[in-house]
Amino acid sequence: MTEHTLTVAGVAVDTRHWIGGRRVASTETFTDVSPIDGSTIGEISRGTALEAAAAVAAAKAAFPAWAATSRAERARILHAVADGVEKRIEDLSIVETTDNGALLRSHRRGVMPRVAHNFRFFADWLLKLEHEDFETRGHTNHVSWDPAGPSVLITPWNAPLMLATWKVAPALAAGNTVVLKPAEWSPLTASLLADIAAEAGLPAGVLNVVQGYGSEIGDALTSHPDVRRISFTGSVPTARRIAESAAGNLTPLSLELGGKSPLLVFADADLDLAVDLAVEQYDNAGQVCLAATRFLVEESVAEEFTRRFVEKAATLTQGDPRHETTDIGPNIHPRQLEKIDAFVQRALAAGARAVVGGHRKDTQYYAPTLLTDVAQDSEIVQEEVFGPVLTLQTFSTEEEAVRLANDTRFGLAATLATADAERAERVTAQLVAGTVWVNCFFVRDLQAPFGGSRHSGVGREGGTWSFDFYCDLKNTVTAPNGWKNHG
Template identity: 40%
Template sequence: MSAFSENLSRAETYLQRFREHPTTHFIAGNWTAPDTSRTFDNLTPVDNTVLGQVAIATAEDVDHACESAHVAFSEWRNVSGAERQKILHRIADLLVQRADEIALVESMDCGQPLRFMRQAAVRGAANFRFFADRAVEAANGQALYQPEHTNLTLRSPIGPVAVITPWNTPFMLSTWKIAPALAAGCTIVHKPAEFSPLSAAILADVAHEAGLPDGVWNMINGFGEEAGKRLTEHPAIKAVAFVGESVTGSHIMAQGAATLKRMHFELGGKNPVIVFDDADFDRALDAVTFMIYSLNGQRCTSSSRLLVQSGIRERFLSALRQRVTNLTVGHPLDPATEVGPLIHPSHFDKVMSYMDIARKEGACIAVGGQKYQADHVSNDGNYVTPTLFTEADNTMRVAREEIFGPVLTAISFDTEEQAVNMANDSDYGLAAYVWTNDQARSLRMARQIETGMLWINSENNRNLPSPFGGIKMSGIGRDGGDYSFDFYMETKNVCMAHGTHKIPRIGE
């Protein structure tokens, strides 16, 4: 049996539970009874066949989940950091045990190649371990001494939190949000994206098996217009952590305004990668190719705008064209696959619409530009040929709008000043990448580029203690280390007098 066939067989075994029984909501430590009158088909991007039925949460379901989180919060907030640490480590252990299941289910559910999903459970477990070890000290603040007063800061969990995650890498992004919330002492209501809900069910299973008290972790399925809206409006929810589109983020902000919820948004991006003439050519080429075509281009930090200096433009684009042409498109469970199908037919249509937009705007489609068709993939799947637009400029829609697919727009520049201006001429500011061997230029770019995150001579390398997030239309707030606790916890200042200062007297 080939590795591909073996992967398919194991995936089918893991998917059987989802085929046989509707995926329902997990509330107060229990899976809810399925209501078959309120379900939707969950499609696999491979061929758009049905993986199973998924329950659609009503407003009453959402209320039940929020109230469950509210009740459980009074207990969970008082669980010691050391005990929370033990439970989160047990979650991490169980994720590693179920790594094969998570990878195969996730690949079939969202179309990401298995080669990138194999480490998903391990990295998710690392997220839980990282924040588990910080749970012990999460409440600690600072001691600020003055001659006649000492100020102490204390941190406490903010309360029940809504965690709303996207469809592109749902498992990983869920762990990034949920692990620090639980470590801080918050309870959660998790709403996964309707296009890829299955790994959220596995996560809920794991949390329950690890001994998390009932009601601390709740999960609802459904659509943003009903379930998502009620969740972000519910008065028991004190904060919303959302990853998704910028337009949706603005809707959530409006929905939470009446109850003054704290918001953390990781939103869209049109991230530039700037390659200067003096860059390490081969390393830059590897990184440019990887950071847009891996994960099917469905990555918020994808470098979807290539700004290449004119001195190496022709050489770099020629080499890039060859690399894009050589990319292996195929079934996500095939070990050889580098680019899989897009998440859903509606998203496939959106990505394909930019091919006509590019032609109308005068860009050249140097590679791709059409649906991918071959004998080894289903014609009913959401496959796009990896695409490269050249001869573009920064005013074109293909250079300004987030396409969120395996599509790269290349633009040339002459001077450093031009590169900075092009990079900053965007509504977004999530991530940016610079390739140069000039150290002074690196420092100048670090100061001048308007972005939440900048990688110099590197692809996206995630460091858990470091801040992760964007500016402008790309988001509000930061994940990572204590930055996460700043969001999930309230800070209280306690001022203690030494008994020596003079108190003003009035009314004598």
């Protein structure tokens, strides 16, 4: 081991940046802390504008060759990256659980296999990406997807590697080169991804990883004139700063932002199913942008729904995310815990009632919480908490349910529980949301468009929509019978 290597649960992780196919250390570091117990994991290279410029330069230098690489070869390398991920699922799982506090069993069984799937899906989609030629007054139109150039990808801490590779995989498949900037609260698996990609044969400079604070390195990345695409997942305030930074170069943006999604429960719904869907919103300690944090329940079943929810929530086990029996782990950082508790205490002071929880358990864990007696215009109903905090309101008519559901500045997702197919069709048609689930939750397919409306985001990714973003679309129009016969 070297001074730049950490051992995390027996796994070696390099703490330096990955730029141009080699490790690069910064003169300064930042401290990475485990949310499980607040212990220090280690010191991580803290990037500045210097490392940002170097990473973009490396991506720019590598772009022509990677863009010219055949689709088949790019797909082969992405499948090799997926192979490398699958070989290291256990390493990636334990490192990410240590780093961000999400359940180890979820990482092993779902999250890390999904990371590999991200690479395989976009590798395969690349090979079938096409638009049928069409004619205009005898002229042939041919649509093509041209690689756009160096892409800056800024990713969040709640599902670090899965959400990073949801951007990295299509960007690389499209023929772009990448500068990945992971969240400073969970940087470790991005470093491991750099190792895996290099071992898979990804050429130097095609993937670069830089670590650090957004305030110190972010603007240097997003304002760089050589950057051709920026994709960001995170908060609305940060998205505004990124948009301002990118505006000078008119750099195209994809923004996946916050949510305040509703769960609508109608009286005809299967209440056991509805309660299961509701309790599922505590997943990842409530740190899920898509979570249906606002329960809207028809008045006639609200009391029974609440009773069953309280009983079901009481069966959840909160504790060390490395234990197989744990259902809810810690929140990512003491600062986030303070933010969550401040939301709850302000709501209680304003008259809300805590049916479940309503308090922190210690410096790392917040008790799963359900608040009732909340006003539609209250902060707790309107603003994203990003913790295990849910609210419950009632409605008496379908029209009222839709009005309450749409009455926030967000529009990321919505979930609907009903036994009436016609009602489901009517209501979903009126909901402002990028994704709507009916009698289910969190069923995700990479073929589908994903993104939010209103302040929940700009653009869509997934399937061909990802390539539409990461590429410059070109239409070539050819005249008929315009060729000379050279014999």
